[in-house]
Amino acid sequence: MTDVRARALPGLPEIARGADLAELIVAAAESSGQPLDDTAVVAIAHKAVSKAEGAVVALSEVTAGDEAKALASRLGKPDPRVVQVVLDECVEVVRAERGVIIGRTRHGFICANAGVDTSNAAHRDELVLLPRDPDGSARQLRRRLHELTGVRPAVVISDSFGRAWRHGQVDIAVGCAGLVPLQDWRGRQDSVGLELQATMIAAADSAAAMADLARAKDSREPVVMVYGLGSHISEDDGPGAAALLRATSEDLFR
């Protein structure tokens, strides 16, 4: 019987470029009395990571090209520069209809606006992108947390994604380290000796979704501490959230 729980970490400042996220997290965890240990998961909204890494674009420095202008006009988007930034993040535009651009990013995510996000940006001019290498960012954050504390909590970096056939967004893992992204139950037997079917559990995505429930969307709480997921945590960093990506060759919905 596992008790899983999540609580947002209060007291983090606005994240500036170059910020040492691990240092900020350690300080906030200490002041709020939320333990960092080998069984904890640090769930962090990608925007904080992107800002620290400088994965942001100043709209005032963007010039929209012809493709972006045409697409903005066709989709009724008011600012073609935003469309340009989205196109720059796409290796493929999967759909561009009904005011929505669904892009495949260089990481392999298929999502609205190729992960470009303007909400909660520090300045009206600023667009926040996905981190360049979210699994690398997660590993780096975990390494730094270990340096500072001697313990090795797992790290998951999340973003809010829509779904093809469901309204609303849920947080999913765009990067992780030390959190087993997929629990593989294939071939194991259930309690009456039958082989289990629903057997690849995207635990890292569930952890991201859970963390989001502990976070108020209108407050600056990029970090949520999640406890009770010890069985999903590994000492090594593991394959990261990249293991959650379905290969293009297996995509039934392109």
Add this chain to the structure above:
Amino acid sequence: MTDVRARALPGLPEIARGADLAELIVAAAESSGQPLDDTAVVAIAHKAVSKAEGAVVALSEVTAGDEAKALASRLGKPDPRVVQVVLDECVEVVRAERGVIIGRTRHGFICANAGVDTSNAAHRDELVLLPRDPDGSARQLRRRLHELTGVRPAVVISDSFGRAWRHGQVDIAVGCAGLVPLQDWRGRQDSVGLELQATMIAAADSAAAMADLARAKDSREPVVMVYGLGSHISEDDGPGAAALLRATSEDLFR
């Protein structure tokens, strides 16, 4: 700052047809000391609900028709009767490729095998379907919990769904009562006065995903108690998980 937590409810028996789920849940909650109150969410795997409601099919009573036989042969499925049951649950076969049938159910869910599930079935012969009316089942369970206890916890009925572009499955809400399925933040402003973008939060799906993390897949723990989601709970039952379904006319990926 919200602390959200989830714990599986131990001590539930195998669910038989006609079982009074509410009675079993109240007894198990009492023995395990997990409170049922107006701020709790009872998260229950659909299989328990389907079994109680008799939404199961005995394979031995199924005769595969020509379409099922042809599809089973094309997809390399060993038992055409299973394909027949899946087809019977589909109002539309959305994809049938690579050994996978993605169906749209009469409820409007788009998912593998139209929600037909053989894992954790009590007998090798038995296929568990989705409940006929999962929102209705959730409302009924909530009503009965209220009758028995005088309190009104929210109810979410979950299933494990795959995703078009990601490996692995996460639990989502197929039915709910008293849990606000979608939190609508559109038009609200973020902490620097910008209008929020990622603003329709599928809280019921996140709650289902969270509950699944507290459940061991190979044990019989269909019910998980979730606490700390008071801000997502309403006294009235609300629109249910049907509100999470994207209309076919808005589907970009058919």
